Amino acid sequence: MNGVHDLGGMHGFGPVRPEANEPVFHAPWEGRVIAMRRLMGAWPGYNIDAGRHAIERLPPVDYLGFTYYQKWFQSLIDQMIASGTITPQELTSGRNAAGVPVATPPITIANVAKSIAPVGSFQRDTGANPRFTAGDTVRARNIHPEGHTRLPRYVRGHIGTIERDHGAHVLPDSNAHHQGEAPQTLYTVRFAARELWGSARNEADAVYLDLWESYLDPA
Amino acid sequence: MSGEHHHDHDHDHDHGGQDIPSATALRVKALESLLVEKGLIDPAALDAIVDAYETKIGPRNGARVVAKAWTDPAYKARLMQDASSAISEIGFTGSERPHMIVVENTSETHNLVVCTLCSCYPWLVLGLPPVWYKSTAYRSRAVIDPRGVLNDFGLTLGDDVAVRVWDSTAETRYLVLPERPEGTEGMDEEALAALVTRDSMVGVAKVVAP
Numbered sequence: 001m002n003g004v005h006d007l008g009g010m011h012g013f014g015p016v017r018p019e020a021n022e023p024v025f026h027a028p029w030e031g032r033v034i035a036m037r038r039l040m041g042a043w044p045g046y047n048i049d050a051g052r053h054a055i056e057r058l059p060p061v062d063y064l065g066f067t068y069y070q071k072w073f074q075s076l077i078d079q080m081i082a083s084g085t086i087t088p089q090e091l092t093s094g095r096n097a098a099g100v101p102v103a104t105p106p107i108t109i110a111n112v113a114k115s116i117a118p119v120g121s122f123q124r125d126t127g128a129n130p131r132f133t134a135g136d137t138v139r140a141r142n143i144h145p146e147g148h149t150r151l152p153r154y155v156r157g158h159i160g161t162i163e164r165d166h167g168a169h170v171l172p173d174s175n176a177h178h179q180g181e182a183p184q185t186l187y188t189v190r191f192a193a194r195e196l197w198g199s200a201r202n203e204a205d206a207v208y209l210d211l212w213e214s215y216l217d218p219a
Numbered sequence: 220m221s222g223e224h225h226h227d228h229d230h231d232h233d234h235g236g237q238d239i240p241s242a243t244a245l246r247v248k249a250l251e252s253l254l255v256e257k258g259l260i261d262p263a264a265l266d267a268i269v270d271a272y273e274t275k276i277g278p279r280n281g282a283r284v285v286a287k288a289w290t291d292p293a294y295k296a297r298l299m300q301d302a303s304s305a306i307s308e309i310g311f312t313g314s315e316r317p318h319m320i321v322v323e324n325t326s327e328t329h330n331l332v333v334c335t336l337c338s339c340y341p342w343l344v345l346g347l348p349p350v351w352y353k354s355t356a357y358r359s360r361a362v363i364d365p366r367g368v369l370n371d372f373g374l375t376l377g378d379d380v381a382v383r384v385w386d387s388t389a390e391t392r393y394l395v396l397p398e399r400p401e402g403t404e405g406m407d408e409e410a411l412a413a414l415v416t417r418d419s420m421v422g423v424a425k426v427v428a429p
Contacts, residue, residue, distance in 0.1 A: 010355075018351045034268070034347075035266075035269050048390075091253065112263075121318065122318070151388075169318075210389035210391050
């Protein structure tokens with residue numbers, strides 16, 4: 001979706017301001033939010049792409065105004081209500097609705113260790129022949145899907161070079177909408193800075209993105 | 220789609236994330252209680268995850284990888300060829316194997332990592348990302364004006380250095396192998412690891428000799 005999350009190349013956000021001696025969390029609730037997301041991610045119907053898309057769909061004013069963990073918190077609630085995991089009434093009351101059976105969590109203290117790292121492998125063996133090989137010239141498609149995509153606006157329509165083939169990876173555009181993993185070959189594509197941003201850029205500078213096969217046309 | 224929201228707008232709209240809305244803390248606590256009561260999450264597992272992020276994963280893991288690559292040419296060759304396997308040799312991957320890629324800074328090339336669409340970051344080797352990495356300022360500018368971003372960090376590169384920006388659009392995760400600073404020839408792996416900063420492994424700083 002052409003959302004406000006697609007920030008690459010925008011102006012007006014000011015200088016980057018690193019914080020000296022930054023703590024891991026600025027308040028204890030931030031750690032609780034990240035841990036709740038990790039644990040809820042083990043339930044059927046939750047995946048990393050759907051989680052990202054839920055953040056993208058926050059109202060733009062909230063997306064820009066919230067802190068990072070506020071975005072994670074609100075989008076987790078949005079996902080849980082949309083999927084029926086909790087109801088708005090339960091959220092208000094803080095209590096399990098009468099008659100709803102108590103579940104058994106898939107991740108407990110006994111098996112939590114393997115859930116701490118954020119992702120497993122997203123590579124899949126499809127046996128499909130890649131359409132492109134390293135050195136090929138490609139053009140990022142000028143497409144504007146309303147759903148989730150990982151093709152940023154700033155490269156659409158631009159010409160790049162295939163740098164590397166990573167094998168087939170789960171396609172976020174499908175997985176985010178619970179329409180299956182639909183794995184496709186993933187490529188690192190090099191775009192010259194001048195191709196993206198004009199002739200004032202340094203000739204040797206470049207931006208590299210990992211893009212799925214259906215994002216690309218031969219050029 | 221997300222339904223009607225009942226957000227608290229009592230928080231400060233700065234972009235640093237330092238200002239903590241207490242209403243959010245209360246709402247998070249209420250949600251946690253609800254999920255525990257419904258049997259959806261195990262509170263002990265929740266505590267263990269928070270503890271791991273606070274005390275176990277972090278940039279020291281990445282610093283060990285860098286220091287080993289600086290002192291062991293065979294390891295460096297494996298790291299550049301297949302970073303996921305080489306990093307798991309160090310022993311902190313657990314059962315997960317993220318698709319890691321290492322990019323090397325030299326006197327001719329400087330690499331910088333960003334995620335313009337969200338906040339993808341190599342948690343395994345660097346821990347959770349700092350606020351600036353997730354900020355709109357960094358995400359918007361790193362791809363169009365990487366040299367300006369580096370200036371914000373006090374790093375000015377000459378025109379003879381090529382800047383490569385890696386936008387983390389997939390589940391591949393990038394770690395920058397910084398240049399080993401001059402004057403560290405006599406240092407062992409452990410002493411070198413202590414010099415390697417998080418920022419140098421994202422590509423917004425160089426490693427400085429003591």
